[in-house]
Amino acid sequence: MISTLFVVAVGICVSYVLARKEFRGRELVDILFTLPLVLPPTVTGYYLIVLFGRNGILGSYLYDLTGWSIMFTWYAAALASFVVSLPLMIKTTRAAFESIDRNLIDASYTLGHSEFVTFLRVVLPLAKKGIIAGAILSFARALGEFGATLMVAGNIPGKTNTMPITIYSLANSGEWSQANFLVIFFTVMSALFLFAANRFSKRIL
Amino acid sequence: MGLTVRLRKDTGKFLLDVAWEMENEILVLFGHSGSGKSMTLQLMAGLMEPDEGYVSSNGRVFYDNATGINIKPQERRFGYAFQDRVLFPHMTVRENIFYGLLRSKRDGREEKVRHMLEVFHLEEIENKRPSEISGGQKQRVTLARALIGRPDALLLDEPFSALDNTLRIEMRQLVMRIKKEFDIPIVLVTHDILEAYTMADKVALYVGGLIAQTGTPGEIFYTPSSPDVDFYLALNFPFLANQYQK
Numbered sequence: 001m002i003s004t005l006f007v008v009a010v011g012i013c014v015s016y017v018l019a020r021k022e023f024r025g026r027e028l029v030d031i032l033f034t035l036p037l038v039l040p041p042t043v044t045g046y047y048l049i050v051l052f053g054r055n056g057i058l059g060s061y062l063y064d065l066t067g068w069s070i071m072f073t074w075y076a077a078a079l080a081s082f083v084v085s086l087p088l089m090i091k092t093t094r095a096a097f098e099s100i101d102r103n104l105i106d107a108s109y110t111l112g113h114s115e116f117v118t119f120l121r122v123v124l125p126l127a128k129k130g131i132i133a134g135a136i137l138s139f140a141r142a143l144g145e146f147g148a149t150l151m152v153a154g155n156i157p158g159k160t161n162t163m164p165i166t167i168y169s170l171a172n173s174g175e176w177s178q179a180n181f182l183v184i185f186f187t188v189m190s191a192l193f194l195f196a197a198n199r200f201s202k203r204i205l
Numbered sequence: 206m207g208l209t210v211r212l213r214k215d216t217g218k219f220l221l222d223v224a225w226e227m228e229n230e231i232l233v234l235f236g237h238s239g240s241g242k243s244m245t246l247q248l249m250a251g252l253m254e255p256d257e258g259y260v261s262s263n264g265r266v267f268y269d270n271a272t273g274i275n276i277k278p279q280e281r282r283f284g285y286a287f288q289d290r291v292l293f294p295h296m297t298v299r300e301n302i303f304y305g306l307l308r309s310k311r312d313g314r315e316e317k318v319r320h321m322l323e324v325f326h327l328e329e330i331e332n333k334r335p336s337e338i339s340g341g342q343k344q345r346v347t348l349a350r351a352l353i354g355r356p357d358a359l360l361l362d363e364p365f366s367a368l369d370n371t372l373r374i375e376m377r378q379l380v381m382r383i384k385k386e387f388d389i390p391i392v393l394v395t396h397d398i399l400e401a402y403t404m405a406d407k408v409a410l411y412v413g414g415l416i417a418q419t420g421t422p423g424e425i426f427y428t429p430s431s432p433d434v435d436f437y438l439a440l441n442f443p444f445l446a447n448q449y450q451k
Contacts, residue, residue: 103287106287112354
């Protein structure tokens with residue numbers, strides 16, 4: 001949940017910049033943010049360890065300052081979900097932003113409204129459905145996150161075990177009935193999410 | 206008073222190089238599609254930046270490459286009606302018009318919107334969405350929205366091209382009324398010769414990004430300034446050329 005909130009906030013900002021601003025390296029930024037979508041989750045997880053691990057590039061500063069590390073806490077699980085689901089949000093939202101008629105934005109400018117006001121009053125309402133679809137998709141993706149989470153958060157019962165990881169443990173230890181229940185639950189839920197996302201994204205076209 | 210415009214922009218495929226001045230009157234930018242008329246409006250409004258030029262309205266400079274002045278579109282105070290009547294689809298007629306007013310003081314806004322709804326005969330559809338109203342109504346909303354903030358000048362980009370003939374005549378009368386009531390410069394872009402002829406105080410004839418001639422409609426159509434203009438008119442508007450030769 002928390003990761004999805006961040007995904008929505010960051011995703012909207014990043015995709016607005018990607019959709020509206022021309023700058024050098026724009027496609028590079030897009031690729032960087034999209035990479036987690038295609039990279040094996042273990043590779044993404046590995047990068048996160050390199051960055052945020054106790055001896056990582058950012059993590060070491062944090063550890064020196066506070067004696068605390070994000071690794072193997074639920075924050076790490078949220079971070080992993082965030083990084084992995086962000087691309088879905090950015091892709092969907094960027095497409096929604098880019099489908100808005102440029103003239104509408106120009107019209108708002110000539111009526112004396114700043115870029116920020118225009119964003120709030122014209123761009124966001126018109127891209128609303130795309131944004132909701134993106135949020136649903138990335139939430140579904142975040143729930144299903146397994147590989148990167150396992151690498152940075154581990155599998156500590158009652159603390160960092162997400163649903164997919166629990167299923168993995170159950171299957172490993174042969175507790176089939178419980179695993180079946182969770183698997184079916186997960187499948188139905190994901191299908192519902194996709195259904196919802198489709199309904200929203202269809203209407204923006 | 207009035208507008209002074211000098212613009213040059215080379216996009217690689219197209220070169221625009223024009224200059225004209227106007228008072229509180231109707232100036233028609235007349236010419237074929239792709240002759241740089243709409244581009245002129247966009248450059249004036251600051252939606253595009255020229256390579257060099259000068260734009261001023263009532264003595265206030267909006268753009269001048271010599272002194273580096275480039276005022277943002279938000280602060281240029283032009284009422285701009287776009288070619289394809291871009292209303293905000295998520296707002297009602299009323300909200301669309303109101304949106305043109307957000308930058309002004311709070312009190313009296315309701316009355317101003319009401320006044321505009323009356324002037325443009327939109328009271329009955331004020332709560333409808335743009336998708337539920339007709340082309341002529343949309344055009345009236347666009348004009349109301351552009352005018353409610355009391356702009357210094359009105360820029361109209363092919364405002365009636367999508368309307369049928371009866372509506373066009375109605376809209377032309379409306380623009381004449383706007384001219385009287387608001388007393389501001391109105392720049393009207395069109396490729397319709399009748400519109401140019403009947404509405405203009407002054408015509409700037411655009412040919413391939415350059416101005417071939419500026420003058421009253423009579424001067425342009427009956428006493429072309431050069432063989433080139435004559436040739437252009439004869440070639441593109443044969444009915445007019447015949448008349449002229451008689």
